[in-house]
Amino acid sequence: MKETKWGGLRSSSGDIAGRSTLTSSGIAPQADLVSISLATQCRCEPVTYKVRITEKQMDKKFAVFIDGDNISPQYLDSIFAEISQDGEILVKRIYGDWTTTNMGSWKVKVFESPVRIFQQFRFGPNATDNSIIMDAIELCNQSNDINAICIVSTDADYYSLALRLREIGKFVLGIGKENSKPIWQNACNQFVFLENLNRVSLPQQNAHSLATLESSLPEVGKLLDFAMDNSRSDNNGWVSFSDLGKSIRSRYPGFDPRSYNHKSLLQLVEAFSEDIEIRTDESQPPNYWARGIKKIESEEADSTGIVKRFMGVFGFIENEKGNYFFTLSNILPQSRDKKLRKGTKVRFSVFKEPNPIGEDNAEKNGKASNVEIIEE
Incomplete structure (x- = not known):
């Protein structure tokens, strides 16, 4: 991408004063065009330049709309953790018919998470969908702070909303199951499968015992694990x-x-030097980074199993923990020219552990990478 000169004033003589340089690279297809108009003070003609603001440059401020009739509450913490990695969440809303029994598990969950609930009676098959669509458009028209919308649902009825939001310059993140229809996935700037989200294990706060400060604090080790993950x-x-x-x-x-009796986050993390390593740079003041030692070691550890099924481009490995899904690209190059059939012994790295209580096979199966045939 070429440098774009901007920020100058063109005088009557044609000179440009006060130039600065903006370098852009990797312009996204959905980048917004922003016109920068420079005023003049003395006999200077204003010069207008068009600058592309990319998704990477945009500081995302999210409004999150969750279809409670369509999504299980077990994903709530994982959803918010995923979105928070990409921006700040300003609005959190869950919609559904709270008078029905299927929303009972949501009623328990919303007491743990600060999120607004919206009641929508089932006057029709798409009552909740229509309510979310209208509120999302209304919020975008009323708030200049919201520049990103997240719709959490597997229902393809939201694809038209996603397209409309993108037309007015909003970043649209969709979150739903892997069986979501392609038209819904492709209507978003980005789509995340629920099955790929980390199972967030939140450190618990004792909200009922406030006799002392310590009794209401989350356990610090679990708190850091949650933040690192x-x-x-x-x-x-x-x-x-x-x-x-x-x-x-x-x-x-x-x-x-x-x-926790530490002056800074740095001191707190340093107290867990056996679990977390720290590095810094030579800046003044220095920047710091952290990495979980145990997590790196566990990811490098290999598991073994046997091939349960292989269909040419994907297959399943079975061991005592359950089934692991893998694709042809997960097989190491040195093993790709070897015959892979049912019963073949393999060594692999665990990308995701199986979840026996998952709602469907996609949730129950784990995922494997670095699959290697074990020679007998």
Whole structure:
């Protein structure tokens, strides 16, 4: 991408004063065009330039709309953790008919999470969908702060809403199951499958015992584990302290290292040096990054099993923990030219552990990578 010169004023003589440089790269197809008009003070003609603002440059402010009739409450914490990695959540709403028995599990969950609930009686098959569609458009028209919308549903009826929101310059994130229709997935800027979300195990706060401060604090080790698992990281697993702090406060706004007798987050993390390693740079003041030692070791550990089925481009591995799904690209190059059939012994890395209580096979199956045939 070429450099775009902007920020200048063109005088009557044709000179441009006060230039600055903006370098852009990797322009996204959905980038918004923003016109920057420069006023003039003395006999200067205004010059207008068009600058593309990419998704990476945009600081996302999300409004989240959850179709409670269509999504299980077991995903709620994982959904919010996923969205928080990409921006700040300003609005959280769950819609459904709260008078029905199938919303009973949601009633328990909303007491644990700060989210607004909206009642919609089932006057028709798409009553909840229509309510979300109208409220999403209304909110976008009323609030200048919201620039990203997340619709959580597997229902393809929202595809038209996604297209309309993108027409007015909003970033649209869809979250739903893998069996979501392609038209719904492709209508969004980005679509995340529920089956790919981490199972978030939140550290519990004792909300009923407030006799002392300590009794209401989440256990610090689990708190750091939660933050490490739900923060943006680079390819080597390093998480910046800035993102680490944001992840903690997105779930616990009252978090303060001093509550644990530490002056800073750095001191708190340093107390867990056996579990978390820290690196820094030479900046002043320095930047810090953290990486979980145990997590790296567990990811490098291999598991073994036998091929249960292989259909040419994908298959399943079975061991004592359950079934693991894998694709042709997950097989190591040195094993791809070998015959892979039912009963073949393999070694593999666990990308996702099986979940025996999942609602369907996609949730119940784990996922494998780095599959290698074991020679006998």
